Amino acid sequence: MEGQTNVLETAKNVALERGAERRKVASEKISGFFKGIKEKITKTVDFALGSPDAAAYLGRETVKAGKEKAGEVRDAVVEAATRAKESVIDTKDRLVSRAVDAKNRLVTKYEETRDATKAKIEELSTRAAVWGLTNIAEPVENRLQQVYELPAVVKEWQSSRAESQAQKHEMRANLTKLQGEARVKALQEQMTAIQEATTRQATSIEGARDAARARSSELTQKAADRREQANQVFGRTRAIVASIQTK
């Protein structure tokens, strides 16, 4: 039994470690991605601003054309960044949607298990009446109520509403209305908002996951203790009673 507990403990640690690595993958990638886009935007904005100087340096008279071309480059990067931002919004929405589906499946599993257990206990309760036991179900059901309680963090976790198509169109329309520097600034603000919303969701999902894993570990240990009590302690007691000589 002790060996099994150690294996479970090690397995739990492996799960926590690997989970933390995976978590880092998603949240760090999102942060790094936005950072990269922002750097590229800044770079092209600098390029657009300094383009007339570059044209002059090259000895061209077409300073105006150089400025216009640089403006086109800036618009191109802003457009690419807008699409990338929209893609991250979709990723965030899918992440939330998968987490919601997982929570719904968990709740369904809880309900199915609770119903199946109730039936088993009722059946055992009927059989136990032969031995003069009339109320074995209630204390067990009371104890199991706590087992069926979802961890608070999971229970309270509310997913943010997914950005609707209309909201996405509105964000894009707001950008389209703007030009040059103002558009760049608005895009960066939108990216910051999406990054924060994604981080908030990722953090709350991590909280729910960690709470679920901690509760799972706790229940696994309790189950092992209860089984040991049933099979070892009650088993020994049964052997003693079985050895009594009757008249």
Place this chain on the structure above:
Amino acid sequence: MDLQQIKEILNKAGFSAESLTVMNQVLDEAIEKSFLTKEGKEKLLGIIDTETELANIEADIMEQVAIALESFASELDKANEIAGNEVDTAEKTFDFDDKQIQDTLAA
């Protein structure tokens, strides 16, 4: 081992209050008579078996719920991993590079 000692062992085993009440009644009668009847023994064994079955049901439930929670946690890990992969794809799609700047200067 006499009946009083057996009673003490039963009372320390962790049976439910209701089971203990019935088992103590049986054993008190047996102690008073200095012997346990066949019916009394069957009752004690039946109660112990019921308690054992009940404890195993309880352990099964706790394990099932633990597995459901672990599965939920794994699904969240997987969702996170997929999100990370999608960000990778988005990063590759965001293919703007310095070449456009170079092209502009060269134009």
